[in-house]
Amino acid sequence: MRQSVSYSLNLLTLSLLFSQCVYECHCGLVGDAEAMAPDISSSVNPQPFLPLLAPSPLTPFTNDSIPTLSGLCTLNFSVVGDLMSKTATDCWAFFAPVLANVVCCPQLEATLTTLIGHSSKYSRMLSLDTTHAKHCLSDVEKILESQGANKTIQKICSIQPENLTEASCPVMEVDTFESIVDSSKLLAACQKVDPVNECCQEVCQNAILDASRKLADIGIAANLEGVHAVPQQSSRIDDCKNIVLRWLASNLDPSSANKVLRGLSNCKVNKVCPLVFPNMTRVVKECANMITSQASCCKAMDSYVSQLQEQSFITNLQALNCAASLGVKLQKANVSNNVYQLCHINLKDFSLQVGSQEYGCLLPSLPTDATFDKTSGVSFICDLNDNIAAPWPSSFSEPPSTCNRTTKIPAVPKATSAQSGLYKNLMLPSFFSSLVVLKLLL
Template identity: 55%
Template sequence: MVGGQVLQFTLLLLLFSVSESDIIPSQIQLNIKQAQSPAAALDLLPLLAPSPLMPFTNLTLPHLSGKCPLNFSNAESILATTAIDCWSSLAPYLANVVCCPQLDAAIKILIGQSSLSSETLAVGLPHANDCLSDIAQILQARGSNNDLLNICSIYPSELTQSSCPMVRVSDIENTLSNVPTILESCERIDPVKECRHKVCQMAITDAAVEIASTNYSMPDMVGAEPLSPVRVAMIDDCRKIVLRWLASRLDPADGNKVLRGISSCKINKVCPLVFPDLKIVTKECGDKISNETTCCDAMEKYIARLQVQSFVTNLQAFNCAYSLAANLRKANVSHNVYNICGVKLKDFSLQVGSQDSGCLFPSLPFDVTYDQSSGIGFKCDLNDDVPAPWPSSYAYSPAPSSNISASDLPALPKAASDQSGELNS
């Protein structure tokens, strides 16, 4: 299934070539190369490409404020990775699966590593804007999207103490009852096992509750049921502080893997797509389907509106399929239109390559790559055509999340299984 705008994005990828040598079993590596003639490319680039594709070799000097207390040299390699993950024209489409999780990790690592000299795990509000501006400038100079902070909804509060009562490293380490246990639980994680058993996440949450409980104006912080919104917000703010502290105790590369692994658990639990009004489908597919051709035409047009939004992981696609099925059933579409119309999981993601096939990203975190000769590349999980799941009854269980096992969903791509660690990059 493909619509006009989806084809435009496909043309963008084809314009900068897909190398046959990069195709491997169950995956396809897409490489976007610099156009031979930039002037000619300006006339050929489709509407979904807001700017010419610029090589990373043409780095510019960032204009820094000089007011940010963070030490950017401590996380130089992480910032380089972030710039590629949030690369110019592709950033809006990579936002939820690669770019924004990496940007969030980079900010936490920056603050954590800077605390080695500053002894504090937060930036004061007066300088938070300066630091965000500097981070954006550094990333833009390396080729990232110039509207990155808006794309990822990053605000100054993401760098501050917010409502957490403690930010000094020494205070935190004196407060936490079992620092070695936290480090042992989180210094190296298997993303699949972590999403299932939440060992590191529970250790972080316990530490956040412990720190938040030092706010003696809320003596019933621990064990209060139910927690008030203020208390929940404070624990969440302290959780961010704990993650920054963890980033200070780990090598930046190891910290990045841990933070990305933890974020993948959250990412894969939800569908990031926005579903338009269903009238186009319910009119042709509701009640008894009188004409399967017109019903499937309506489904194709509807799915095409989803395909222009974002790349999704295979588990996100599963959740998107379940969510759309739930909405269709509530709108009196009782027949399995996925089966009737041949809807696949990869139909819920952006379409790529000459085969017009949806690019499902692996559920495990990985980075976009850059090579000076072949350009920007990323892997698509296309190892099989997995049918989109249709609930067997109206009262079906919620969509599976990232803590499922491969045996629970045998039809899912292999990147969702315990054996997929090799796909990490």
């Protein structure tokens, strides 16, 4: 598929630079990079690319002014200074909307969790009241914006002051928490999280769920006495999970806490398809039952998938889920033919496209943080030239699970080594206030 997308400030120019880099980069090995996906054999040898984005010389990457804070938030921001900087880069102004569900928002949530968790060492509280939460969230947003983050990060990530409170969880005091939960067992299960195996074995996740249920059960006893209205138990357990995560973060150093929280969020991220599927009436009309015109069917499919490509970058495993979900929807609408094969739909076609050429960008299933360098700018890793065919699901099947080793899953992109190269900067048109360069990875 060849779709043109103008969602982001620099995607249109990225493809031009991609071609330039392929022919003009002189690459030298700089080291190995850890495999980015679960242990799934690959029949292809994709070559990932690292888009590097630097600010315009006319626009500094960060705001030189010191943000004016409310003075009403008692959280200790200096404790998570490094995490705040990481979050600002992951939520960089122009790319926050398209990296939101995979990188930006998970990092923002991890930072807020760690911030409240470590502050509980002094406050002995694992939540904020609504008023305090409003001031603190506003201050966090101002600090991140001063370091280059998107101005609307709170909206992008759907973070509200209520997310910093205890919500419906009946336990918020550290002492009460530790009297109810087996703290040593929880810490032993979650002190270190294997980013791949945890998603299947769920050692830490099960420990968190067990602790959350114990906390939620306290609320049931209180409600039986008529103190509060009874919310749904599942909702209460979810709210208590946030309390458990804050306690866990308070018992780890900020860097370790961030690794654990991001590892857990990756499991959640890769289980779903984050895309919104628009109306598929035209595809059904052209592709259902006996296809009268392959050209018309594929034209309809191309048009439909182009709408998906305007949404966000997704991981390779999310792409598998999206392909399965869309396939099931089409099958239920009487599209029985494998239109993915018929119309040459690849996994990368479900992610945001780069320019008018065939360069879909799939993020690795264990997405790395974006990085900022004063010379190179902001960078993140994605695969621009993977051509793995989208799998057409068997009738109404569930999305393939990477935890089931008997499941035949197509090869997914991996980055096994990295190379850096000489590169040329190209100014975008005046209404694009950024530079785009590329580094070639092998």
